[in-house]
Amino acid sequence: MPTNKPRLPGEPGQEKPRGRPLSAATQRLYDKWGRYQDSTSEFYTTFKYSHVSGIGKEAGVTRRDPTTVLRIDGTYFVWYTRRQTAIDRDHSNKPPHREQTWDTPVYDWDLAEIWYATSDDGFNWVEQGVAVTRGPRGEYDGRSVFTPDVLMTPGKFYLYYQAVDYPYRNRTRNSIGMSWATSPHGPWQRAETPVLRPGKAGEWLGDDDSDEVARYGDWDSHKVHDPFILVRDGKYWLYYKGQPMGWTTRYSRGIGWGVALADRPEGPFVKSPLNPVTNSGHETCLFPYGAGVLAICGHDGPEKDTIQYAPDGLNFDVVAHVTLPPLAAGPFAPDSYGDARDGKGITWGLSHIATEEMKRGNSYIVRFDCNLRRGLERPGFRGTNIRFPEDVYFSPDLALNERNMQALTYASQPERPSEARPKAPTSRAMARVYDNYGVYKDQGSDFFSAFRYSAISGIGKEKGVTRRDPSKVIKVGETYYVWYTRRQTELTWQGIARASEARPAWDWDMADIWYATSRDGFRWHEQGPALRRGAAGRFDDRAVFTPDVLAHDGKYYLYYQTLQGVWKQRSIHQIGMAWADAPDGPWTKLDQPVLRPGRRGEFLGEADDANAIVSFGEWDSHKLHDPFVLVYRGQIWLYYKGVQFGRTYRHDLGIGWGAATADDPRGPFVKSPLNPLTNSGHETFLYPYREGIVAVASLEGPEKNTMQYAPDGLNFEVVGKVSAPPVAAGPYVPDAFMDSGDGLGVTWGLSHIQHGHDGALANAYLVRFDCNLSRDIQRADFYRAWNYRFPESVYFSRDFALSDEMKAEALALAAAIDEDTRVDAP
Template sequence: MRAADRDKPRLPGEPGLDKPLDRPLSAATHRLYDQWGRYQDSTSEFYTTFKYSRVTGIGKEAGVTRRDPTTVLRIDGMYYVWYTRRETANDRDHSNKPPHREQTWDAPVFDWDLAEIWYATSQDGFNWVERGLAVTRGPAGAYDGRSVFTPDVLMTQKKFYLYYQAVDYPYQTRTRNSVGMSWATSPHGPWQRADAPVLRPGSPGEWLGDDDSDEVMRYGDWDSHKAHDPFILVRGGKYWLYYKGQPMGWTSKYSRGIGWGVAIADRPEGPFIKSRLNPVTNSGHETCLFPYGEGLLAICGHDGPEKDTIQYAADGLNFDVAAHVTLPPLAAGPFAPDSYCDTQPGKGITWGLSHIATEEMKSGNSYIVRFDCNLRRGLERPGFRGTNIRFPEAVYFSPDVALNERNMQELTYANEPERPSEARPAGPISRAMERVYDSYGVYKDQGSDFFSAFRYSAIGGIGKEQGVTRRDPSKVIKVGDAFYVWYTRRQTELAWQGIARASEVRPAWDWDMADIWYATSRDGFHWEEQGPAVRRGATGAFDDRAVFTPDILAFEGKYFLYYQVIQGLWKHRSIHQIGMAWADSPDGPWTKLDQPILRPGRRGDFAGEADDAAGISSFGEWDSHKLHDPYVLVYRGQIWLYYKGVQFGRTYRHDLGVGWGVAVADDPRGPFVKSPLNPLTNSGHETFLYPYRAGIVAITSVEGPEKNTVQYAPDGLNFEVVGKVTVPPVAAGPYVPDAFADSGDGRGVTWGLSHIQHDNEGRMANGYLLRFDCNLSRDVQRADFYRAWNYRLPESVYFSRDFALSDQMRVEAMQLAAEIDEDTTEPPMRL
C-alpha cells in the first residue's frame, strides 16, 4: 500500500476489507471478499497489465523465425536466452507431408518445423547479440531428426541442460512429439545430445484410417499425442519438468483440449515420473511458471476455460485462478533468477521475453519481443494496473477475429469417435480438474454452452463515419420483417477533450452532448439510419446535457427506452441517472418521463467544494454516483432493469471497482425496487445479459477481477463464473429473440451490435458500431467459433497505446534492473 493511501483517515461508511455480516450478499460479492480482495485488481499482488517492447538482435527479421524463448538466465552480469530459430528457403507449406506428397527438407510444415535451438546474450535485456547455434537436429531416423524447438534451460553448479520439443521425420499431423535434452558445461556449449527422449506422450488411443487427419476411433491419455513446451524448475530437492499435453484427436468431437502436467526427477537427466494429479491446469497454450512465495505462479495464455489468467499453487500442483489478465505474453520466458535455487520465498518477476506469433496469417516468421510486468513480491511498478483496457480497431478485423465464410456454415464433425467416460475419476485429481468437473464440463470450451469466439464485421449505414459518434447499441429487436436498434449518437463541431475542457459547446467525452437515434435493417448487416428517437431535454431538465446508452423493452404492445442521463455541464461530481421514454410504435413518437425512473443510491458527504468525485468525508451506497448502461429483460413475471453502478469515493483509497445491480418492477414505468443483493457482479464495464434455460447469462467484459468471464445465475441474481472469452464485444447490444418472452427456457444469442474506437486517433476519436457473431445459442451452432488451438491477435496490438512499454517505463525498467536484477542461482550441491 502506498504511504499516501495508508495515511488517509478512515471515513464513515468506508467499505472494509472484511466481509459484511449485516446484510445478504450476492455470490459475486462473496467472491470479492473471499477470493479477490475488496479493492480487487488495484491492490492484488497477482494482477498486472503486460507491456511490450521490441528488442534488437533477435527481434523481427524477414525470413527468420525466432520464438519460444527459455527462462532468461543471468551469469556474471550477462543475460542469456535460448530459443527456436528457423531460416528456410521457403515459407510454410502445410501440405508438405504424406499423404499429400513425400516430405521435403526445404519447406517447413509449421513455423517451428525444420528448426534448431540458438542462443543470444544481452547486457540490458533490450539489446541482444545472437551468438549462434546451440542444439541442432538429430541424425536421420532419430526422435529429433526433423526439428528441435520450444526449449527451456536449467542451470546447476556443474552443468547446463536444455529441454526441448522434438519430432522425427516425417513431420505429419499424427507425429508424436516428445521432449529431448542436451547438456553442456558452459552456456556457450558445446552441447551433448541425449540419445533418447526424457519425456514421452502418454498411452495412445487409436487413429481412424491412415489419412493423417486428426480423427480418432478411440482417445488415449490426456497427453497421448504430444508433450509440448517443457519448462524446468527445482523444487523440494527435485527437478520438476512441466509440459503441455495434447491428446490424439484434439480437434475432434469429444476432445478435452489441452492442459499442463508435470514430471519429477531426482536428477536433471531423469527418469522423470509424471504426477498422478496430471493435468495440473485445464488451460494455457504454452507453459510459463516461476517461484512466488512458498509456491509457484503460472501465466496461462489464450487456451481453455481459464485462458488469460495468472494462477497460483502453493504445492506446485493444485493451481487456482489468482487474477484475470488481458493479453498475457505468448510462450513467455521469464527472468526468474531463483527458479533453481530451491529456496523460499520466491521473489516473482518484472520482465521476460516472449514471441509474437504469425499463426493467424499461416505464413511469415514469428519473432521475439520483451514483456514487462508487475509480479515481483513487495514491489509496485507504476503504470501496470490498467483497467478497462480496450483493444485497438485492427484487432476486430484481424484474421482470427473477423467474421469469415465458414462462420456462416453449420457446425459438423467428420467422425463420431468412441465417447470417453464423463464420470469424475475415482482417484485423486488436481484442483484445476475439479473445476472442470464442477464448473466447466469435461469438454471444456468445445462442449460448453458458455464459450464462443466472437467474430466481427463492418456494417453499412451506421458504421464508421468521420466526425460522427455512434455507440452503445441497445438490444436488437425484430418487429415484422425489420430489425431495430437504438444507440448513442453525437455530432459536434468540437471534439471531446475531457472534463477540464468541457463547455457548453465542447463535450467532455465521446458520449457527452449526445442524443438517442435509431436504425433499421432487413439482414443485420446493412442498416438505414432513421433519425432521432429521444433528444436531450430543455435547459434545466434532468436530462438537458446528454441522453445515451439506451436499451429497449417491448411490453404489452408498447415500446420503452431506458437510457443514461446527465444534467448540466459535465463535472466529476455530476450524478448519472436513468430516464425512460415510451411509444406505441418502434418508430415513435416518444414521450419522455419528466423524472428519472431510477436514481443513484444514497451518497455520503462531500469534503470541500472542489470538483473531485473522491473528495468525500463519508461514503454512501455502492451506486451513489452513477447508474450506467440500463439493460432490460422480462424475467419471472416482472421487468428486471440491470445497470452498472459507480460509487462516490471509488478511488478515495484504492479502486473500489464497479458492479452490476438490478431493480425490479411490475410495470415498465416503475416503481423499480433495487435488489437487496446488489451488486450482483464484481466486474463488467458494460451490461450484457440474456435468458438461458431457467436463468440469466452475463458476460462481464474488460473491467474488474472477473473481467471477460461468462457467468450464469439460475435465479438472475447469484452469478457464478462458467467460462472465459478473449475479445468480447464492447457495450454489446445482442439480438435476443426471447428477451421479453419470460419462457423459463432461454435459448441464447447468435449475433448483435457493439462499438469500437478508430485506431489512429485513439481515445480522441469517434466510436462507431459494428456487428458481432457468436455461438451462444442452444438452437444454432456454426463452424469455427471454437477451435482446439488458440486464437491469436495481430502484432499491432502489442505496440498499441495500452500495451506498449512507454519511453518513461523503459527508463524505469532499466533503473529497476540495476537495483534488483541478480545472477541466476544454481541448485544447492545436495542435488
C-alpha cells in the same frame, strides 16, 4: 495511490459486511479477490511490450519460444527456436499429400534449431549462434528441435526441448529431448533418447493423416510440448503441455499442463498422478513465488488469460484475470533453480509474437514487462478497462468469415470416453473442470464462443459522427430495430477539464438517441432521432445516451442514461425512460428519472472532486450506467452498472452491476437487496438462458472477460472465459421479453469500437458481432482447439506498449534488483 488517508464514515472495509445478504459475486469479492479488486492484488498486472534488438523482427528468420532468461556474471542468456529456410511454410508438404521435402517447413517451428543470445540490459541482444542442432535423420529429433527451456545446475547446463522425427505429419508424436553442456556457450551433448514421451496412445481413424480418431488415449497421448523446468523439494520438476490424439474432434478434452519429476536432470522423469495440473494455458510459463509456483496461462481453455498459483506446485487456482498475457513467455526468474520457499516473482522476460493466424511469415521475439515481483509496485502496470485497437476486431482470427455462416459438423463419431469423475485424486484444476466447466471444457460448453466481427453499412464508421452503445436489437415483423447513442458536434471531446456549453467532455457527452432499421442485420438504414436531450433545467438537458429497449404489452420503452449540466467530476448520472406505441415513435419521456443513484455520502469542499468526501455513500451513489432490460420471473428486470462516489479515494473500489425490478415498465423500480450482483464487467450484456440469466462481464474487474450464470438472475457464478468480447454489446435476444423460463441464448448483435492504435478515437462507431451462444444453433469456427491469436500491432498499441518512461524505469529497476541466477544442488 495514497493509503494514509483518514478512514471515513461508511468507507467500505476489507472485511465482509455483516447483517445483510450478499450476492454470490460480492461473496467472492471478499473471499477471493479483495475489496479493492485488481488495484491492490499482488497477482494482478498489465503486460507491456517492447521491441528488442539483435533477436527481434527480421525478414526470413523465425525466432520464437524463448527459454527462462539466465544471468551469469552480469550477462543475460536466452535460448530459443530459430528457423531460416529459403521457402516459407507449406502445410501440404507431408504425406499423404506428397513426400515430405527437407527444404520446406510445414509449420513455423519445423526445420528449426535452438540458438542462443546474450545481453547486458535485456533490451539489446547479441545473437551468438546455434546451441543444439537437429539430430541425425531417422532419429526422434531428426526433423526439428524447438520450444526449449534451460536448467542451470552446479557445473552443468541442460536444455529441454520439443523434438519430432521425419516425416513431420499431423499425426507425428512429439517428445521432449535433452542436451547438456558444462558452459552456457556449449558445446552441447545430445541425449540419444527422449527424456519424456507422450502418454498411452488411442487409435487413429484411417490413414489419411487427419485428426480423426476411433478411440482416444491419455490426455497427453499425442504430444508433449513446451518443457519448462524448475527445482523444487529436492527434485527437478519438468512441466509440459500435453495434447491428446484427436484434439480437434468431437469428444476432445483440449489441452492442459502436466509435470514430471526426477531426482536427476537426466531423468528418469515420472509423470505426476495428478496430471493434468492445469485445465488451460497454451505455452507453459512458471516461476517460484513465495512458497509456491505462479503460472501465466495464456489464450487456451476455460481459464485462459489468467495468473494461477499453486502452493504445492500441483494444485493451481486462478488468482487474477489478465489481458493479453505474453505468448510462450520466458521469464527472468533468477531463483528458478534455488529450491527455496521464498520465490520473489518476476518483472520482465521475453516472449514471441506468432504468425500462426496468417499461416505465413516469421515469428519474432519481443520483451514483456510486468508487475509480479513480491513486495514491489511498478508504476503503470495496473491498468483497467483496457481496450483493444480497432484493427484487432478485423484481424484474421476475429473477423467474420464465410465458414462462420455454416452449421457445426464433425467428420466422425469416435468412441465416447467416460465423462464420470475419476475415482483417483485429481488436481484442483481438473476438479473445476468436473464441477464448473464440463469435461469437454470450451468445446462442449454452453458458455464459450469466439466473437467474430464485421463492418456494417448505414451506421458504421463515419468521420465526425459518433454512434455507440447500441440497445438490444429487436425484430418487429421482418425488420430489425436498434437504438444507439449519436453525437455530431463541431468541437471534439477533450475531457472534463475542457468541457463547456459547446465542447463535449467525452465521446458520449452532448449526445442524443437515434435509431436504425435493417432486414439482414448487416445493412442498416439510419432513420433519425428517437430522443433528444431535454430542455434546459431538466435532468437530461446535457446528454441522453446508452439506451436499451423493452417491448411490452404492445408498447415500446427506452431506458437511457442521463446527465444534467456541463459534465463535471461530481455530476450524477440517472436513468430516464420514454415510451411509444410503435418502434418508430413518437416517444414520450417520463418527467423524472425512472432510477436514481443510491444514498450519497457528504462532499468535502466545493471543488469538483468526486473523491473529496467526508463520508461514503452506497455502492451506486454516483452513477447509474448502461441500463439493460429483460422480462423475467413475471417482472421487468432493469440491470445497470453502478459507480460510487469516492471510488478511488483510497484504492479503486471498482464497479459492479445491480438490478431493480418493477411490475410496470414505468416503475417504481425496487433495487435488489443483494446488489451489486457482479464484481466485474464494464457495460452490461445479459440474456436469458434456460431458467436463468447469463452475464458477459467484460473488460473490467477481477473477473473481467468471464461468462457468468445465475439460475435466479441474482447470484452469478463464473462458468467460462472469453477473449475480445464485444464492447457495449447490444445482442439480438429473440426471447428477451418472453419470460419463458427456458432461454435460448444469442447468435449476434451490435457493439461499438472506440479505440485505435494510438488511443481513443474521435468518434466511436458501430459494428456487428457474431457468436455461438445459442442452444438451438451450433455454428462452425466459433471454437477451435488451438488458441486465437491477436495481430502484432496490438502489442505495440498505446495501452500495451512499454513507454520510454517505463523503459527508463525498467533499466533502473534491473540495475537495482536483478541478480545472477542462483543455483542450489537439490
